[in-house]
Amino acid sequence: MVAVAPALRRLGVGILDALLPPICLTCDTPVGEQGGLCPACFSRLSFVTPPLCEVCGVPFPHDGTGLRQPEGFWCEACVAAPPAFSAARAALRYDDGAKALILPFKHRDRTELARPLARHMARAGAGLLRAADLLVPVPLHRWRLFRRRHNQAALLASELSRMSGKRFDPMLLRRVRPTKPLGELGARQREAALLGAFALARGAGPKLAGRRVLLIDDVLTSGATADACARVLLGGGAAAVAVLAAARVPDPRLERLS
Structure with missing residues (x-):
């Protein structure tokens, strides 16, 4: 049989x-x-490759020579204010090629896109995935979840759990306060907007104690949301928190240098 x-x-x-x-x-x-x-659509995907920040994973400009990146490169933002998470990685640059997959997945109920996106994530974050004890998706507030009907980060985490055999808990972290879009806010404004936005579910402590958590999201922008989630998870007893996303918005300050 x-x-x-x-x-x-x-x-x-x-x-x-x-x-x-x-x-x-x-x-x-x-x-x-x-x-x-198809070959044409695949060719439009821009994968995140070194050189990149060892901490937040933001790609640095490079000349395409393929020179090996020295260890320990940190971007200016992480040097100035290290995030609570230990490392963040993403599969794709968030450009038009990635948006053709992520926007329908996120806003048009194309939930079947979770699997191919998760496959790219598993390759980009293979080391983080191997080291993790527990996969936790970035949560949506209940009203946004009601409107959207699914949490795209939870769908990605579920696929990654299926591929890796790692435990997945979609209910451990909660978004208890809705937040406005953070894209146009400065660093301090983002921090203020996210203050108190996340909390652990009741009884989460024993599930977290001493665990290495991999936080899953669809798009990593400034890292402020991931940082706020990581602080809550670490405060609840997690040993470490890393971040894995489907796509990463490149730092526009660095992009202007390329």
Whole structure:
């Protein structure tokens, strides 16, 4: 029976492909397998590669020579104010190519995009994923969750849990106060806006004590939300908190230097 199961799965996939031929996740061009991208759409994805900040993962400008990055490079922001999380990594630069996947996933109920995004995340954050004891998604406030119908970070965390076998707890961290969009705010304004926005669920202490937590999000922008979540998790007894996101907004100050 064990040997038969893979054959049955392959047969099922073959029947599905015959009835519903695989198409690109973003442009509907025919592709070789379900859940894939066509060459044109894949070529528009910009993956986050070194050199990057060892802490927050923001990519630095580089000349494309492929020189190995020395260890210990920190960006100016992390030197000035180190975040509570130990490290953050992301799979993609948040540009037009990444937006073609993330915006439909986030706002148009394209929940099937969680799996391919999580695959990219698993590669980008392989070390963080191996070291983690527990996956925790960045929570949505209940009213935003009601409007959106799903928490995109929780869907990504669920897929990563399935791929890695790591434990996943979508209810451990709560957003108890709604916050306005942080994109246009300065650092101090973001910190003030997030003050008291997150809290641990009742009884979370024993689940967190001594655990290495990997915080999961869809897009990492300034890192302020991840930092606020990490402080709450560390305050609840977590041994360490790292961050893994599908995409990272490059620092515009650094982008101007490239």
